[in-house]
Amino acid sequence: MxxxxxxxxxxxxxxxxxxxxxxxxxxxxRPLLQIRRVLNFEGTRTGIQLVNAGLGPAIVTRSVVQVDGEVIGEWDLRTYRQLTRGRSVHPKVSTLQPGVPVLSGQVVHLLFLDDFDQRDHAWFWALVSERLMVEIFYESMYGGENFRAVLIPPWETPS
Structure with missing residues (x-):
């Protein structure tokens, strides 16, 4: 016994x-994605930056972009074209497709202007800092966690 x-x-x-x-x-x-606004990052670059501050790769599963509270799509070229339609200056973009890994320590400039000028590019900073909401859903290499990183306008409350 x-x-x-x-x-x-x-x-x-x-x-x-x-x-x-x-x-x-x-x-x-575990990955840890953070989305942040940058103004004159490293002296010139202004826009939205995605950083993996975690210890492992983040596998993007989907993204959602809203402008003024209205969903306009995922973080892809179609959405980028909507955001920049009618503008004489087009920011540079890095899109995110499902399955794309963001490596530990990697910094991805999602939408940015080099040589930002407050007077000439005021529309861009207003878009980035006040009107745009970006959600990125991701997993670790194990999968199934449904982590979320979000950039919200300052007047929104996090959910």
Whole structure:
């Protein structure tokens, strides 16, 4: 009887330790995406920047872009064209497609102008800082977590 109890206790300890190791391994490669506005970043670049401040790659699953509270699409070329339609100056863009990894420590400039001039590009800063909301959904390499990074206008409250 005591041999059976010792075997069951050993099995329980082994199972618990294995589960804790798996949990630790998942946490040790957890991505952490942050979206932020930058004004004259490194002296010239102004726009929206995506940073993976976590320990592992972030796999983008989808994105949602809103302007003035209205959903206009995902962070792709179609949405970019809507945002810049009718403008003489076109910001540079990096799109995000589902399945794209953002590596640990990687900085992606999603939408930006080099040599930003407050007078000539006031429309751009108003778009970036007041009108645009960007949500990026992502996972770790393990999958299934449905993490979310969001850039909201200053008048919005985070949900």
């Amino acid at each position: 005591s041999a059976t109890m010792i075997a069951l206790a050993s099995l329980w300890v082994s199972f618990t330790e294995s589960r804790n190791i798996r949990s630790h391994n998942r946490q040790s490669v």
